Amino acid sequence: MTTTNISPSKFLAQDNVYLPHIAVIEKIIDETPNIRTFHFNFNDRKLQKEFSFESGQFGEYSVFGIGEAPFCISSSPTRRDHLEFTAQRVGRVTNALHRLGVGAEIGFRGPYGNSFPLDFLQGKNLVFIGGGIGLAPLRSLIWNVIDNRSKYKNIALIYGARTPADLCFKYDLDTWGKNKTVNMVVTVDKGDQNWTGRVGVVPKILEEAAPSAKNAVAIVCGPPIMIRFTFPVLTKLGFAPEQMLTTLEKRMKCGIGKCGRCNIGNIYVCRDGPVFSYAQIKNFVSSEY
Amino acid sequence: MASKKVNKKDVLKLLNQWRQQFAVFVPSRESGVATMARWEGKDTGFLDWYRNTVIPPKANFLPPMEEMFRFQKDKAGYRIELPPSDGGKQLIFGIRPCDARAMKILDMTFEEDYEDPYYLSRRNSAVLVGLGCNNPGDSCFCTSLGISPAESNDVDLMLTDIGDEFLVEPISATGKELIARSSGLKGANKADEARAKEAKETAYNKVTRKIDTNGITDKLLACFDDEKFWEKVAAKCISCGICTLLCPTCYCFDINDELVRQEGTRFRSLDSCAFPVYTKMPMENPRAEKWKRVRNKVCHKYAFYPMNFDVIACTGCGRCIRLCPVNWDITQTLESVPTKTKVGK
Numbered sequence: 001m002t003t004t005n006i007s008p009s010k011f012l013a014q015d016n017v018y019l020p021h022i023a024v025i026e027k028i029i030d031e032t033p034n035i036r037t038f039h040f041n042f043n044d045r046k047l048q049k050e051f052s053f054e055s056g057q058f059g060e061y062s063v064f065g066i067g068e069a070p071f072c073i074s075s076s077p078t079r080r081d082h083l084e085f086t087a088q089r090v091g092r093v094t095n096a097l098h099r100l101g102v103g104a105e106i107g108f109r110g111p112y113g114n115s116f117p118l119d120f121l122q123g124k125n126l127v128f129i130g131g132g133i134g135l136a137p138l139r140s141l142i143w144n145v146i147d148n149r150s151k152y153k154n155i156a157l158i159y160g161a162r163t164p165a166d167l168c169f170k171y172d173l174d175t176w177g178k179n180k181t182v183n184m185v186v187t188v189d190k191g192d193q194n195w196t197g198r199v200g201v202v203p204k205i206l207e208e209a210a211p212s213a214k215n216a217v218a219i220v221c222g223p224p225i226m227i228r229f230t231f232p233v234l235t236k237l238g239f240a241p242e243q244m245l246t247t248l249e250k251r252m253k254c255g256i257g258k259c260g261r262c263n264i265g266n267i268y269v270c271r272d273g274p275v276f277s278y279a280q281i282k283n284f285v286s287s288e289y
Numbered sequence: 290m291a292s293k294k295v296n297k298k299d300v301l302k303l304l305n306q307w308r309q310q311f312a313v314f315v316p317s318r319e320s321g322v323a324t325m326a327r328w329e330g331k332d333t334g335f336l337d338w339y340r341n342t343v344i345p346p347k348a349n350f351l352p353p354m355e356e357m358f359r360f361q362k363d364k365a366g367y368r369i370e371l372p373p374s375d376g377g378k379q380l381i382f383g384i385r386p387c388d389a390r391a392m393k394i395l396d397m398t399f400e401e402d403y404e405d406p407y408y409l410s411r412r413n414s415a416v417l418v419g420l421g422c423n424n425p426g427d428s429c430f431c432t433s434l435g436i437s438p439a440e441s442n443d444v445d446l447m448l449t450d451i452g453d454e455f456l457v458e459p460i461s462a463t464g465k466e467l468i469a470r471s472s473g474l475k476g477a478n479k480a481d482e483a484r485a486k487e488a489k490e491t492a493y494n495k496v497t498r499k500i501d502t503n504g505i506t507d508k509l510l511a512c513f514d515d516e517k518f519w520e521k522v523a524a525k526c527i528s529c530g531i532c533t534l535l536c537p538t539c540y541c542f543d544i545n546d547e548l549v550r551q552e553g554t555r556f557r558s559l560d561s562c563a564f565p566v567y568t569k570m571p572m573e574n575p576r577a578e579k580w581k582r583v584r585n586k587v588c589h590k591y592a593f594y595p596m597n598f599d600v601i602a603c604t605g606c607g608r609c610i611r612l613c614p615v616n617w618d619i620t621q622t623l624e625s626v627p628t629k630t631k632v633g634k
Contacts, residue, residue, distance in 0.1 A: 015406060016358075016371070016406045017403045017404070017405075017406070018357050018358070018406070018407075018544075018555075019358055019369055019371075020369070022366060022367050022369070043366065062546075062555075064360050064362070064367055064546065064548070064553055065360075065546050065547075065548030065553045066546055066548075067544070067545055067546045068544060068546075068555075090571035090572070091571045094571075105362075105366050105367050107367070107369075223572070224573065249570070250568070250570070250575070251567075251568050251569060251570050253542070253543055253544045253560075254542075254544065256402060256403040257398075257401065257402060257403070258398055258399065258403075258405055258540070258542075259541060259542050259543070259544070259557075259560070260540070260541030260542070260560070260562065260567075261541065261560070261562070261567050261568050262568075263585070263589070263593065264575075265513075265588070265592075265593060266592070266593035266594075266596040266597050271402065285510055285513060285588075285592070285593070285596075286513065287514075288575040288576060288581065289575070
């Protein structure tokens with residue numbers, strides 16, 4: 001298969017894999033009324049320097065006293081003065097995260113999971129398809145690709161959210177929109193009086209944009225409903241299952257394939273994913289994705 | 290090393306010797322529930338009533354709840370420290386062959402990729418002294434999983450009841466060493482060994498409950514999407530989780546924090562795929578339906594674990610049958626799996 005398998009992170013190999021590293025929140029960006037991006041750095045300067053990860057990998061973030069939750073690293077490994085993750089306020093830990101301010105300390109374990117297969121993507125046309133907060137893992141890869149622009153062919157991005165207020169990373173969208181080497185379409189399910197862009201759900205806009213499947217890979221991330229409706233459209237456009245990648249989300253606790261709950265059949269999303277091709281997903285024992 | 294034997298009356302002395310070096314655990318009744326508990330050096334009365342523990346010996350390695358670390362906030366920020374170590378090397382006396390095999394099965398998960406320091410530090414320093422089962426219960430079906438009730442290669446020492454004495458067989462290097470250091474053991478003769486062999490055969494034949502595990506993984510995968518079948522299987526399940534919490538090979542856990550003022554604890558506790566919250570995410574739940582959870586439980590043991598580790602994660606110990614409040618029976622489920630070939634997806 002095409003995804004990179006990351007062996008247990010060597011440089012973070014301390015005796016006890018469950019002990020988090022302490023990190024400080026350096027900046028908080030309100031993406032939407034209930035989604036925030038947190039910029040953070042490790043307290044241990046040596047670790048900050050030596051920490052390495054790949055686009056697509058995730059971490060377990062602690063709010064001490066509340067608990068841990070998994071989020072992908074939403075910044076790019078090519079931009080390393082700090083790390084970023086993006087969290088929607090939906091549960092216990094994310095509510096606590098949203099109450100934290102700049103300077104607050106959090107815990108981080110990771111990076112865990114596999115990553116987007118850069119070797120496989122090189123020399124190809126890339127079609128990024130994102131919905132809502134699903135742009136977070138794609139964003140790590142998009143910046144990664146832009147920072148190594150010559151290694152890749154055309155870049156297209158179709159990104160949508162429910163309303164203009166729900167669009168994440170508007171500052172990135174502005175930058176990418178001005179980048180002549182990126183072909184970007186931003187859409188919303190429902191516009192408002194100021195919205196002059198496209199209106200329509202992502203799979204529909206994708207069908208209209210009809211990117212060529214030739215020498216292309218589609219990288220899809222968004223709410224499960226969007227993912228489920230996007231694969232058939234891509235198939236219709238001629239994308240083979242191997243040409244469609246996504247990153248899956250499940251409830252996770254340990255992040256390292258032990259606590260059990262993120263399984264889809266015999267697959268553990270934390271350990272065997274989170275990045276999967278549609279070819280892999282179709283071969284899953286279970287359709288519980 | 291040749292086999293030894295020990296008179297049942299001298300087990301007390303033997304355990305007392307081992308107690309100098311190990312934290313010795315023996316079958317005990319705590320609030321009426323049989324479990325492996327710390328032996329206080331008093332008596333060996335458990336030899337009279339012990340069949341198997343309700344709480345499997347996995348609890349000695351993966352406790353129902355354990356502290357992972359403590360954290361404290363002061364002016365300099367958060368400080369993390371490990372909890373004090375929990376009492377040194379364990380010697381588990383009387384573990385049954387089914388439960389000893391279960392430990393081998395658990396090892397696979399906790400050793401894979403990232404090592405689990407809590408489980409492995411206990412496990413790697415522990416000595417298992419097995420005690421053959423002379424009277425397997427009605428719900429036991431270990432022989433269908435390739436386990437003999439009175440024989441084991443998954444322990445360090447194996448004891449077999451031969452009347453007034455136990456035959457003591459060293460299985461591992463640790464077991465040999467332990468015998469060499471222990472006094473009060475006599476050499477076993479051919480007659481002792483013959484009696485042990487007979488006891489083992491008798492015990493083996495007493496296990497009458499059987500299942501056919503041949504091709505079970507493929508059979509389960511073939512009917513994985515058969516909702517009607519799984520709904521029938523799950524009909525009486527009340528999602529109480531007992532069959533998983535007390536299963537010697539179930540290991541799923543939850544991680545949570547507790548905070549009192551600025552001092553906190555992160556702990557883990559056993560969890561169960563029987564509970565809807567186990568997989569619940571804020572926006573959706575992939576196994577909200579009970580039949581999907583029961584399917585996951587059965588298939589994890591008989592399909593997913595074999596796919597990942599080439600071994601069925603069940604030892605036929607029978608606890609899930611004995612202890613189920615609504616008499617759900619995994620052997621009935623496995624016997625009723627429809628035989629069909631998988632058509633497409």
